Amino acid sequence: MAANANKTLQTKDQKPALSAEQSAAALIKALTRLEARAVDQLILKELSSNVVLINQIGQYIVNSGGKRLRPMLHILAAKALDYRDSHHITMAAVIEFIHTATLLHDDVVDESDLRRGQDTANAVWGNAASVLVGDFLYSRSFEMMVSVNNMQVLSLISKTTTAIAEGEVLQLLNCNNPKTSEQEYLDVIRRKTAILFAAATELAAVLTDSPGNVKQAMRSYGLHLGTTFQLIDDVLDYRADPEKLGKNLGDDLAEGKPTLPLIHAMSVSSPTQSTVIENAIKNGNREAFHDVMEIINSSNAIQYTENRAQREAELAIESLKSIPDSKYKDAMITLAESSVNRSY
Numbered sequence: 001m002a003a004n005a006n007k008t009l010q011t012k013d014q015k016p017a018l019s020a021e022q023s024a025a026a027l028i029k030a031l032t033r034l035e036a037r038a039v040d041q042l043i044l045k046e047l048s049s050n051v052v053l054i055n056q057i058g059q060y061i062v063n064s065g066g067k068r069l070r071p072m073l074h075i076l077a078a079k080a081l082d083y084r085d086s087h088h089i090t091m092a093a094v095i096e097f098i099h100t101a102t103l104l105h106d107d108v109v110d111e112s113d114l115r116r117g118q119d120t121a122n123a124v125w126g127n128a129a130s131v132l133v134g135d136f137l138y139s140r141s142f143e144m145m146v147s148v149n150n151m152q153v154l155s156l157i158s159k160t161t162t163a164i165a166e167g168e169v170l171q172l173l174n175c176n177n178p179k180t181s182e183q184e185y186l187d188v189i190r191r192k193t194a195i196l197f198a199a200a201t202e203l204a205a206v207l208t209d210s211p212g213n214v215k216q217a218m219r220s221y222g223l224h225l226g227t228t229f230q231l232i233d234d235v236l237d238y239r240a241d242p243e244k245l246g247k248n249l250g251d252d253l254a255e256g257k258p259t260l261p262l263i264h265a266m267s268v269s270s271p272t273q274s275t276v277i278e279n280a281i282k283n284g285n286r287e288a289f290h291d292v293m294e295i296i297n298s299s300n301a302i303q304y305t306e307n308r309a310q311r312e313a314e315l316a317i318e319s320l321k322s323i324p325d326s327k328y329k330d331a332m333i334t335l336a337e338s339s340v341n342r343s344y
Helices: 001-014 020-031 033-047 052-062 071-078 087-110 122-127 127-148 150-174 182-207 212-239 260-268 269-281 285-296 301-322 327-339
Strands: none
Touching: 020 033, 020 071, 020 327, 033 052, 033 087, 033 127, 052 087, 052 127, 071 087, 071 182, 071 212, 071 327, 087 122, 087 127, 087 150, 087 182, 087 285, 122 127, 122 269, 127 150, 127 269, 150 182, 182 260, 212 260, 212 301, 212 327, 260 269, 260 285, 260 301, 269 285, 285 301, 301 327
């Protein structure tokens, strides 16, 4: 009887096994715990303004449950290159500010009302306030960069923010355009999304004054990792748990965005099926979601996109061959491996 009770107790107390994604997140958190705390403190300090609305919106979005993936990626890369100073804390906060600014602007452009499971800032305070606070975060990030006193840092971030803006405009041009090619789409996501991942990792090589091949390796890793993340985001818009995803399924379709699952499905489906997707993209029609979903499933477009993401993850890992072995490099490899199997 006692033995059975103990067995039952052990079963109740037993924790479910962590997924690869959760394991990777736990590993990164453990390796960057002290730096993460310093980055959070700096973010809160630099968010401070005597304009109350800036404080409200800035803290609302920064504290809204984001993974802090890009700044922590920068920290991991810096530690992998044995960086010994403290500027990586500043640059990690800069990267998060730039990312947050792009989210504020994106939600206005996309007319989104839900992100990470809560109302977007523009849904709460309006478009004008969101755009202006996004501008404030951009400006603050450049203020912080000046304190690092490194022209290579300024040059890299300046080029990165320019590329992000170009990616945003290209995406706007592609919206409601079912003729967007796979290559055109990949060009957009590399500029709009992957480029900030690339900057996060390359900045570590800049801060350590590493040789050119190391800078290129770190940049290549970030670019391929960022592409992986965006491709899996495309997949999640059609198969994720909305509560975990933190937004509504079919948002990309409703916004008329020709993402890779749609582009591939149109390229291999019958003319009738392709026309259904084309019309849904042209009209930003969420009501066509279930019909489009059936076509995506029958065309193996999800598997195709996942395969492309898997290849990008493999390229990211290959990029690290010239980086010295360490537990931080191992964590970067684990992150790339787990990124393909994300559920949110």
